[in-house]
Amino acid sequence: MKKNVNIAVVGLGQIGNYLLNELNTKKKDIELKTGKKIKIIAISAKNPKKKRKFKINKNIFYKNPVDIIKKTNVDILFEAIGYSDGVSKKVVELSLKKKIHVITPNKALIAKHGDYLAKLAEKNKVNLEFEASVAGGIPILRTIKEGLATNKITKVYGILNGTCNYILSEMETSKNTFSNVLKKAQLLGYAEPGNPKLDLNGYDAFAKVRILSSLSFNKKISNKKCLMEGIENIDYKDIDIANQLNFRIKLLGITELINNKLFERVHPCLVKKDSYIGNVNGVMNAVIVHGYPIGESILQGEGAGPGATSSALMSDFLSILRGNIKYPFGLPNIKRKIPLVYNVDQYSNSLYLRFEVKDKPGVLSQITKQLAKRKISVERLIQIPDHKRKTASIVIITHKANEYNAQKCIKSIRSNKNILKNPILIRLL
Numbered sequence: 001m002k003k004n005v006n007i008a009v010v011g012l013g014q015i016g017n018y019l020l021n022e023l024n025t026k027k028k029d030i031e032l033k034t035g036k037k038i039k040i041i042a043i044s045a046k047n048p049k050k051k052r053k054f055k056i057n058k059n060i061f062y063k064n065p066v067d068i069i070k071k072t073n074v075d076i077l078f079e080a081i082g083y084s085d086g087v088s089k090k091v092v093e094l095s096l097k098k099k100i101h102v103i104t105p106n107k108a109l110i111a112k113h114g115d116y117l118a119k120l121a122e123k124n125k126v127n128l129e130f131e132a133s134v135a136g137g138i139p140i141l142r143t144i145k146e147g148l149a150t151n152k153i154t155k156v157y158g159i160l161n162g163t164c165n166y167i168l169s170e171m172e173t174s175k176n177t178f179s180n181v182l183k184k185a186q187l188l189g190y191a192e193p194g195n196p197k198l199d200l201n202g203y204d205a206f207a208k209v210r211i212l213s214s215l216s217f218n219k220k221i222s223n224k225k226c227l228m229e230g231i232e233n234i235d236y237k238d239i240d241i242a243n244q245l246n247f248r249i250k251l252l253g254i255t256e257l258i259n260n261k262l263f264e265r266v267h268p269c270l271v272k273k274d275s276y277i278g279n280v281n282g283v284m285n286a287v288i289v290h291g292y293p294i295g296e297s298i299l300q301g302e303g304a305g306p307g308a309t310s311s312a313l314m315s316d317f318l319s320i321l322r323g324n325i326k327y328p329f330g331l332p333n334i335k336r337k338i339p340l341v342y343n344v345d346q347y348s349n350s351l352y353l354r355f356e357v358k359d360k361p362g363v364l365s366q367i368t369k370q371l372a373k374r375k376i377s378v379e380r381l382i383q384i385p386d387h388k389r390k391t392a393s394i395v396i397i398t399h400k401a402n403e404y405n406a407q408k409c410i411k412s413i414r415s416n417k418n419i420l421k422n423p424i425l426i427r428l429l
Ligand SMILES: NC(=O)c1ccc[n+]([C@@H]2O[C@H](COP(=O)([O-])OP(=O)(O)OC[C@H]3O[C@@H](n4cnc5c(N)ncnc54)[C@H](OP(=O)(O)O)[C@@H]3O)[C@@H](O)[C@H]2O)c1
Pocket: 010, 011, 012, 013, 014, 015, 016, 044, 045, 046, 047, 048, 050, 063, 064, 065, 080, 081, 082, 083, 087, 105, 106, 107, 108, 132, 133, 136, 303, 304, 305, 306, 309
């Protein structure tokens, strides 16, 4: 890498704008640590007239980011627009083809096109870095790629979406409903005001799981979805009951190899209140890695927000300036095989089940009979009657139950006229 390095920042939203300010204010520190003089020669956003939090230099503003690649001699480009396709993909693709290093926090782009883009980067001998795409400020990708480079990783799981973790924690502490807490999260800027769906339905965490799997197991990014459930249907009632049973509900992203097959999932989990993960609250993220010989390794920190995300982007940046040109996924693309995918129907796990029923004799035995028929055995059972309404909540913690059997069983119990609502199923960690 030459001494004077030209930089472009594409996308000046929450992340790009903050990053630009970091780059401007930390030039001396960067030179001290890398010996490189950096110059921001181009910036781009959709609306040139928009008022931004930090001052921008209009003389280097490009309305179309593609022009930056065509018309300037940029060395390193930050992509912070955020689409999985469209202009984000185009800018990254063209940059790599023109031997420009790329740094991005865009998990949607990497989860969808990471293999192709990594191949391009490798071919053109430039970097494609995406530390900020998973768990914000937590340096989990570099930890897996470098710190744990020779470990055999078997499982990675954690809290990968700060919005969901905030909502679940706040529902517990304020004893409030999902929709009220979501409104509060939107007011505080923890959830997107317009469309928070991709955070709440597990999609965002799933993109991060895919990136984690790929790095942990040295495989191509899987395009198959094993299991994805969000938190939209979590009721305060379940948080309360879980609490009484010494559990908390957390949205977890989990990836593991079972018999050499990849099992990726995102869903709410009951975790023990005295476990590490059970005490990661609010907008915090945490990632737990199981590997050999390292054992269990845990990283926790802020998973989103401009500060934490920029910290990860800057770490990628300094890595490139120091000449750490590596394979984006830690090994040559050709050595990364397409993973075999685990059949979720074969999965067995303990379950939390809640049935809202008419409070009359025989209903409980109708439920337990159906469970027994599907070889699902009960570990704990609680009945909470509501005498006024003549209803009851039946809560069951099962021993390990097969996923396919459990789904079939729930379906058949639902058709019983004494069952008043769709049964709730939450897996235990
Ligand atoms: N926000 C976080 O906490 C966070 C955390 C981790 C990762 N990330 C990732 O960081 C990326 C950026 O997120 P963000 O929160 O900063 O998004 P954002 O606030 O919505 O900013 C997006 C930026 O892209 C610009 N843009 C949109 N279309 C464009 C186009 N056709 N050409 C040029 N610029 C265009 C927008 O321009 P205007 O400003 O003119 O509208 C805006 O500046 C995403 O990939 C996101 O997943 C975000």
